[in-house]
Amino acid sequence: MGILLPYQRRWVDDKARFKIGMFARQTGKTFSTTLEIAEDVLEAEATGRRVRWVILSRGERQAKEAMNEGVKLHLRALGAAYEELEYEFPLSDGTRVAALEIATRGGSVVTALPANADTARGFSANVFLDEFAFHQDSRAIWAALFPVISKPGLKLRITSTPNGKGNKFYELMTGKDSQWSRHTVDIYQAVADGLERNIDDLRVALGDEDIWQQEFELKWAEAASAWLGYEVIAGCEHPEAGLPELYQGGLCFFGNDIARRRHLWVCWVWELVGDVLWTREISELRNASFAEQDQEIARLHGVYHMTRLVMDQTGMGEKPVEDMQRLYGAAHVEGVIMAGARPLTIATVARQAFEEKRVRIPAGNAVLRADLHKIKKVIGPTGAPRLVADQDGEGHADRAWASFLGIAGADMSTAPPAGASVNNENQRARGHRPRMFGRAGRLHA
Helix, strand or coil, X not given: CCCCXXXXXXXXXXXXXXXXXXXXXXXXXXXXXXXXXXXXXXXXXXXXXXXXXXXXXXXXXXXXHHHHHHHHHHHHHCCCCEEEEEEEEECCCCCEEEEEEEEECCCCEEEEEECCHHHHHCCCCEEEEECXXXXXXXXXHHHHHCCHHHCCCCCEEEXXXXXXXXXXXXXXXXXXXXXEEEEEECHHHHHHCCXXXXXXXXXXXXXXXXXXXXXXXXXXXXXXXXXXXXXXXXXXXXXXXXXXXXXXXXXXXXEXXXXXXXXXXXXXXXXXXXXXXXXXXXXXXXXXXXXXXXXXXXXXXXXXXXXXXXXXXXXXXXHHHHHHHHHHCCCCEEEEXXXXXXXXXXXXXXXXXXXXXXXXXXXXXXXXXXXXXXEEEEEXXXXXXXXXXXXXXXXXXXXXXXXXXXXXXXXXXXXXXXXXXCCHHHHHHCCCCCCCCCCCCCXXX
16 A cells, blocks of 8 residues: 555564554554554455454543554455444453454454453454553553463564653563564654654644653653753743843842853843842853853843852853952852752752742743753662753753852842842832842852
8 A cells, every 4th residue: 555654664564473663643653553454454364364453552542543543444445344343341340341343254353442451361362552651550461461462473563652661661662682673763754754744843832842752752751850840930931021121220140051162151130029030131152252251241240230140160160250250259259069969959949939939031932941841850879869951952951050040149148248229119119028039148158
């Protein structure tokens, strides 16, 4: 049939007994596999044999789709006649699930039903596990299923998108044995093979990098959790944040993540309005010289009342910190060595501010949102938590760390430096109390 894209045809034409495929969402994995089933049924019919196939899906709706929009559709297109049957399949707990079945004139049968241990052991047949990574208790299903297909000649087909590492699909897909034929097709391969999808539009519309990476790029979710969830980030977005023209003349706290070549140089300006930090400006430079970086700090200093500048002093940050302290005074500029427990301490202060909605960030900025979400907490070999951020074309969570440094600088401030003033009139007009943001203390004792 001339209806398959190259990656689909490679999958269908692979006649290995044990075959497993990891496909991006909506790339036709169920459609392709049910075509293979239909072709196998017709080949058996043509040679006077009978075959038996069972499709185990994650639920009743998915089982019906595999049968109605897959097997039956292909058989009709191939001109094959069949009879349909729907019945209730009894489970060991006394409940029943719906089973759909078709039988050809030659006696071949295909059954589709929800997957569980009872349905897995209920048939001696070729088996298709559809979206196996999402089956409830995949290990129990596997334990019940494999003896069933142990009879020589029976075939097993497994497809899914990833769903973390805590399931049988992950173990099978990442195995190193030669018994399994393994196929991987991410969204980029599918589009390269002719699938009509606009990758950029899909990614922006989805608006969730974790989901995109799992469902479309087929990346296995690590045993990590996002430091800032998308719901927390969205709860702090405001259309008036990030607009320099709305600066009220109040105390400002700068967070500066330093970079020279590979990463972004970012300076995040927060203005304290009552007990809320408002983003006034986020300055970003890439491949800028240290002189250009100094000039940008000077520009921001000339616009905003810089109460404290907190800089990443790690590595190449030593000299910039010394230069800024010489220009603006050690009372206003603080360097932080981002090692040991300090990143976690700073990030904890920032997360609390986000969770309590004491910060305001620009609304609708997908790149910024993804950057803030990029930092993950993992548990190290010693059991101690640490923070990591994968590097990509947009940097290494540079914006997030700049924002965190600025928030921590506000939180650790005790009182305004000599000569500082708070625009109390503007703050009272907005209903905010003119007080400092947090506790006393230095960032690194």
